[in-house]
Amino acid sequence: xxxxxxxxxxxxxxxxxxxxxxxxxxxxxxxxxxxxxxxxxxxxxxxxxxxxxxxxxxxxxxxxxxxxxxxxxxxxxxxxxxxxxxxxxxxxxxxxxxxxxxxxxxxxxxxxxxxxxxxxxxxxxxxxxxxxxxxxxxxxxxxxxxxxxxxxxxxxxxxxxxxxxxxxxxxxxxxxxxxxxxxxxxxxxxxxxxxxxxxxxxxxxxxxxxxxxxxxxxxxxxxxxxxxxxxxxxxxxxxxxxxxxxxxxxxxxxxx
Numbered sequence: 001x002x003x004x005x006x007x008x009x010x011x012x013x014x015x016x017x018x019x020x021x022x023x024x025x026x027x028x029x030x031x032x033x034x035x036x037x038x039x040x041x042x043x044x045x046x047x048x049x050x051x052x053x054x055x056x057x058x059x060x061x062x063x064x065x066x067x068x069x070x071x072x073x074x075x076x077x078x079x080x081x082x083x084x085x086x087x088x089x090x091x092x093x094x095x096x097x098x099x100x101x102x103x104x105x106x107x108x109x110x111x112x113x114x115x116x117x118x119x120x121x122x123x124x125x126x127x128x129x130x131x132x133x134x135x136x137x138x139x140x141x142x143x144x145x146x147x148x149x150x151x152x153x154x155x156x157x158x159x160x161x162x163x164x165x166x167x168x169x170x171x172x173x174x175x176x177x178x179x180x181x182x183x184x185x186x187x188x189x190x191x192x193x194x195x196x197x198x199x200x201x202x203x204x205x206x207x208x209x210x211x212x213x214x215x216x217x218x219x220x221x222x223x224x225x226x227x228x229x230x231x232x233x234x235x236x237x238x239x240x241x242x243x244x245x246x247x248x249x250x251x252x253x254x255x256x
Contacts, residue, residue, distance in 0.1 A: 067134055068137055069091050071138075083177055085177045085222045086227075086243065087234075095119070103186065103204050104187055115208075118212065119212050120173045120208070122170050125194060137207075143167065147172070175220050185206050226242070
């Protein structure tokens, strides 16, 4: 399913694949969840756990990693209605590597299919460069304006299984409570084929999520007092309205 919006003077196109019977451009089988955002700038800004200190060339800078992760957690901490089981999100290097591999193909589609059976995915592309990585991420959050809780697939709860209109699954993947890991990559692509046109230079953002969200028939989170329904593995630890890994957990490694 495609939905065309204008965002801050930029052309924004959304594409989502999912387990429902929606007519979309699928990158894989219908059990996957993935989202695409296109921004044409000619018409128009972590605290991470597992970011190892590596000298290998990255497809995303540390500052962009922090911006993406912090933005996700800010959105997750402030959902409305409030979430009882929202988990703190951390950066996952293996997800970032899989995002790097896909971004490097410069293929404007979801993939690879075998990974999308297990991972969620949001994609974004814009012509030229960007001033802030959040220019490619914020349009996902802006779908909240069309979202009615708790419907994860439909912005309009009266929308039938096959319909055309605003999509919200970029946003719901961002705030899916049990999705607690993200890894992204940015690639500059030349002569990239996007919706029937060749873009001479494009910035391509791929974000992979685990565990994947957007399960049909399920709400993205449980409503209630923040941290009142955290999984036992968090040991009752709560920070900024989110279930937070306990200090003695190996789940989080802070920057030094």
